[in-house]
Amino acid sequence: xxxxxxSCGSCGFxxxxxxxxALGDPSQPYCRYCTDSAGxxxxxxxxxxxxxxxxxxxxxxxxxxxxxxxxxxxASMPAWRDRAPI
Amino acid sequence: xxxxSRKEQKHATQRRLVEVGLDFFAxxxxxxxxxxxxxxxxxxxxxxxxxxxxxxxxxxxxxxxxFGDRLSAALREAMQGEASFKGAxxxxxxxxxxxxxxxxxxxxEGPLLPLKARSLLFxxxxxxxxxxxxxxxxxxxxxxxxxxxPHLLFNTWLALLHYYIANRDVFAPGQSVLAAKxxxxxxxxxxLVRSGEKP
Numbered sequence: 001x002x003x004x005x006x007s008c009g010s011c012g013f014x015x016x017x018x019x020x021x022a023l024g025d026p027s028q029p030y031c032r033y034c035t036d037s038a039g040x041x042x043x044x045x046x047x048x049x050x051x052x053x054x055x056x057x058x059x060x061x062x063x064x065x066x067x068x069x070x071x072x073x074x075a076s077m078p079a080w081r082d083r084a085p086i
Numbered sequence: 087x088x089x090x091s092r093k094e095q096k097h098a099t100q101r102r103l104v105e106v107g108l109d110f111f112a113x114x115x116x117x118x119x120x121x122x123x124x125x126x127x128x129x130x131x132x133x134x135x136x137x138x139x140x141x142x143x144x145x146x147x148x149x150x151x152x153f154g155d156r157l158s159a160a161l162r163e164a165m166q167g168e169a170s171f172k173g174a175x176x177x178x179x180x181x182x183x184x185x186x187x188x189x190x191x192x193x194x195e196g197p198l199l200p201l202k203a204r205s206l207l208f209x210x211x212x213x214x215x216x217x218x219x220x221x222x223x224x225x226x227x228x229x230x231x232x233x234x235x236p237h238l239l240f241n242t243w244l245a246l247l248h249y250y251i252a253n254r255d256v257f258a259p260g261q262s263v264l265a266a267k268x269x270x271x272x273x274x275x276x277x278l279v280r281s282g283e284k285p
Contacts, residue, residue, distance in 0.1 A: 056237075058216055059212065073205065
């Protein structure tokens with residue numbers, strides 16, 4: 001099933017298909033990568049690590065720079081924008 | 087007729103300043119522009135700029151955010167469902183061509199910008215690299231493409247594009263370098279990565 005493309009409120013991942021959403025449910029605000037098996041949002045550190053790894057794999061940047069970039073991205077996301085900085 | 091509230095007016099002015107910023111920074115760059123000239127371009131007083139953005143960096147970051155949102159949405163729309171590697175390259179190039187003046191500034195001045203701003207290109211490019219990886223894997227499985235590590239495949243493509251974009255005034259004076267050279271770059275890159283093709 002294809003649904004109107006929206007972005008994950010945690011990491012910005014474009015959710016194009018039902019299986020991209022938490023629990024495979026297009027009404028969920030977060031993607032399957034940012035949530036656990038019950039559909040709950042994972043802790044910030046887990047989401048940060050997954051996103052940082054994505055930058056390493058797709059662009060070959062250093063793990064340290066990848067973490068900085070991931071933190072910059074998450075800081076603007078609805079799930080994390082009100083979170084106090086580390 | 088209902089009058090806009092003060093808050094609505096403030097938001098409308100901020101949106102307008104961001105729109106002006108997209109053209110202003112594309113034309114003037116980030117390093118060699120100042121808020122006084124920006125205020126003139128926007129038709130507001132210098133002080134009014136700081137009513138909406140406390141610092142020059144805040145203004146630049148807001149404009150960059152707006153640019154990132156638009157480019158990201160355009161890339162997603164253009165590349166969604168594009169299964170062929172060549173089609174994905176062309177979709178990427180077509181979107182960058184549309185946003186070329188501003189994107190060129192990011193390429194040219196990116197390393198001089200604050201890290202938060204520099205991150206924008208890498209964040210945008212993560213999804214492009216992922217799309218190219220999916221298309222490349224499918225073609226490699228069919229024996230049509232060489233197997234290349236995803237980050238090297240993407241970085242090689244981007245290095246080619248960025249070299250031409252950074253030197254656009256030399257390669258295509260007065261016009262879009264991606265319009266002038268895009269097809270040539272796609273053909274060349276494909277000749278490097280496809281099995282059995284001679285460069």
